Amino acid sequence: MSDSADKPQSFAPEHRSGYVALAGRPNAGKSTLMNALLGTHLAITSARAQTTRNRITGIMSGANYQAILVDTPGLLRPKDPLQKVMMQTTESVLRDADVLVYLMEVVGKRATLPDATLALLRSFSGPVILALNKVDRIEKPALLPLIERIQGQFGWHEIIPISALKRDGLEILTRSFVDLLPLGPKLFPGDDLSEEPTRFFVAEFVREQLVRLLNQELPYAVAVGIDAFKRDHESRKRYIEATVVVERDSQKGIVIGRQGAMIKRIGSRARSTIEAFLGEPVFLTLRVAVDRRWTGDPVKLARLGYSPVRNDRTR
Ligand SMILES: Nc1nc2c(ncn2[C@@H]2O[C@H](COP(=O)(O)OP(=O)(O)OP(=O)(O)O)[C@@H](O)[C@H]2O)c(=O)[nH]1
Numbered sequence: 001m002s003d004s005a006d007k008p009q010s011f012a013p014e015h016r017s018g019y020v021a022l023a024g025r026p027n028a029g030k031s032t033l034m035n036a037l038l039g040t041h042l043a044i045t046s047a048r049a050q051t052t053r054n055r056i057t058g059i060m061s062g063a064n065y066q067a068i069l070v071d072t073p074g075l076l077r078p079k080d081p082l083q084k085v086m087m088q089t090t091e092s093v094l095r096d097a098d099v100l101v102y103l104m105e106v107v108g109k110r111a112t113l114p115d116a117t118l119a120l121l122r123s124f125s126g127p128v129i130l131a132l133n134k135v136d137r138i139e140k141p142a143l144l145p146l147i148e149r150i151q152g153q154f155g156w157h158e159i160i161p162i163s164a165l166k167r168d169g170l171e172i173l174t175r176s177f178v179d180l181l182p183l184g185p186k187l188f189p190g191d192d193l194s195e196e197p198t199r200f201f202v203a204e205f206v207r208e209q210l211v212r213l214l215n216q217e218l219p220y221a222v223a224v225g226i227d228a229f230k231r232d233h234e235s236r237k238r239y240i241e242a243t244v245v246v247e248r249d250s251q252k253g254i255v256i257g258r259q260g261a262m263i264k265r266i267g268s269r270a271r272s273t274i275e276a277f278l279g280e281p282v283f284l285t286l287r288v289a290v291d292r293r294w295t296g297d298p299v300k301l302a303r304l305g306y307s308p309v310r311n312d313r314t315r
Pocket residue numbers: 024025026027028029030031032033044045046047048049050051052053072073074075133134135136137162163164165166
């Protein structure tokens with residue numbers, strides 16, 4: 001006897017696709033979340049605020065969906081041209097996204113959303129999911145009052161506690177944003193990882209080590225450009241040359257370090273990440289150059305890959 005008579009016939013699964021923006025204050029864990037969802041280290045992360053400066057896409061393909069995740073620079077009140085470009089970048093991502101995941105860390109003082117953030121959320125035309133991140137850092141009972149406080153502040157589609165670091169709650173979050181994507185086919189081949197070119201990520205992996213290893217204000221004055229990205233046909237090895245740009249001679253000295261120790265350390269750590277990313281051995285050569293006040297000059301910013309429209313660093 002068959003019990004299938006009352007069941008619906010098996011339909012081809014409905015395929016959904018679209019853009020999911022990840023936005024929030026600096027250090028909320030947006031890039032960590034992007035990497036955790038993709039299961040790979042794509043977006044650079046650090047304990048320091050303002051690590052991400054560009055729009056970065058990560059393509060997440062499932063059996064019946066393709067979500068293009070878009071990591072963004074943390075929301076702040078811009079104080080100089082670089083920060084202004086960063087905020088324009090985030091705003092332009094929000095204009096194009098189908099769904100917004102607003103990330104808020106549960107640690108720290110901020111339990112109310114700043115007016116500027118509320119205005120930005122209200123200007124977004126699609127649904128907004130609130131992801132409360134870093135729940136691994138608080139006791140469970142502390143979560144409920146926080147949710148109660150925050151839920152009346154905006155018309156959230158859903159509030160989902162997560163830990164990007166421990167990969168907690170990510171399935172629930174994924175299901176939530178996938179359900180909100182429009183019906184549509186894959187926008188990229190299933191094995192594509194990003195819209196950005198490989199060279200962009202190589203430059204970012206060098207900058208990641210600069211951000212992680214240098215002290216205080218220095219990382220903010222640092223940019224990385226790729227000068228050469230070539231394969232030697234005889235040895236079949238990959239050679240990469242990059243320039244670390246700083247604003248002052250004194251900063252150049254710090255990046256290089258005593259007897260070149262710091263630049264060596266930066267280079268060898270960046271090389272490991274780049275090799276893991278490319279899946280091949282790499283020879284990495286780093287130079288350090290001084291470009292005065294590049295963070296304050298729109299032309300220099302664009303040359304270093306910081307513009308709200310196109311963010312790749314090919315040059
Ligand atoms: N304990 C804990 N730490 C986290 C979690 N998610 C991220 N972090 C840490 O928070 C710090 C900032 O993470 P990022 O992913 O770089 O934050 P971001 O929001 O991308 O920051 P910006 O790019 O500066 O805007 C890093 O030290 C992460 O390891 C989490 O779920 N739990």
